[in-house]
Amino acid sequence: xxxxxxxxxxxxxxxxxxxxxxxxxxxxxxxxxxxxxxxxxxxxxxxxxxxxxxxxxxxxxxxxxxxxxxxxxxxxxxxxxxxxxxxxxxxxxxxxxxxxxxxxxxxxxxxxxxx
Amino acid sequence: xxxxxxxxxxxxxxxxxxxxxxxxxxxxxxxxxxxxxxxxxxxxxxxxxxxxxxxxxxxxxxxxxxxxxxxxxxxxxxxxxxxxxxxxxxxxxxxxxxxxxxxxxxxxxxxx
Numbered sequence: 001x002x003x004x005x006x007x008x009x010x011x012x013x014x015x016x017x018x019x020x021x022x023x024x025x026x027x028x029x030x031x032x033x034x035x036x037x038x039x040x041x042x043x044x045x046x047x048x049x050x051x052x053x054x055x056x057x058x059x060x061x062x063x064x065x066x067x068x069x070x071x072x073x074x075x076x077x078x079x080x081x082x083x084x085x086x087x088x089x090x091x092x093x094x095x096x097x098x099x100x101x102x103x104x105x106x107x108x109x110x111x112x113x114x115x
Numbered sequence: 116x117x118x119x120x121x122x123x124x125x126x127x128x129x130x131x132x133x134x135x136x137x138x139x140x141x142x143x144x145x146x147x148x149x150x151x152x153x154x155x156x157x158x159x160x161x162x163x164x165x166x167x168x169x170x171x172x173x174x175x176x177x178x179x180x181x182x183x184x185x186x187x188x189x190x191x192x193x194x195x196x197x198x199x200x201x202x203x204x205x206x207x208x209x210x211x212x213x214x215x216x217x218x219x220x221x222x223x224x225x226x227x
Contacts, residue, residue, distance in 0.1 A: 042219060
């Protein structure tokens with residue numbers, strides 16, 4: 001079945017540094033991928049829609065210069081958290097749809113801790 | 116105003132009982148509805164999808180949709196301890212394509 005793989009699963013970084021998170025569709029091509037963020041005891045909030053070969057579309061309130069998204073191929077989207085601060089500590093999750101599919105498949109998620 | 120609302124729980128049911136999870140949404144034009152299960156520290160896993168009014172059954176799970184009432188529910192029959200998790204209701208809003216709006220989730224505890 002369709003699998004979305006996300007790496008790393010956990011990362012700890014120092015405040016002010018940047019962290020890159022990868023999201024791969026393993027057995028299908030995904031022209032669009034979605035990036036969500038989930039704080040403890042809260043819901044998943046859509047951050048941005050990653051579009052292969054074009055700029056990402058960010059949701060209101062999400063800083064595009066802080067959360068850089070690159071979707072350079074049909075199987076890979078990356079999210080880079082730049083100049084990370086402790087308040088960026090969260091669970092980041094990507095998702096994708098198989099072609100003509102109607103159900104989202106999620107990556108394993110990345111637990112980011114900024115110290 | 117929240118777009119997708121769920122009771123946060125926890126909802127406690129004894130093993131073997133029926134667990135009933137509820138969700139309401141504000142966008143009347145929403146077309147697609149999903150239930151995801153999320154274990155602590157893990158990403159969501161799709162349990163059920165439903166697109167038309169009525170019931171949809173898959174094994175121990177039944178999803179119910181009432182678009183007139185803007186209400187979707189999930190029934191879990193013969194609840195097992197392994198069903199203990201947070202259940203997220205997700206809705207694809209009008210014109211939103213594949214974007215999903217999630218509720219905050221209901222924590223279910225199945226007790227021995």
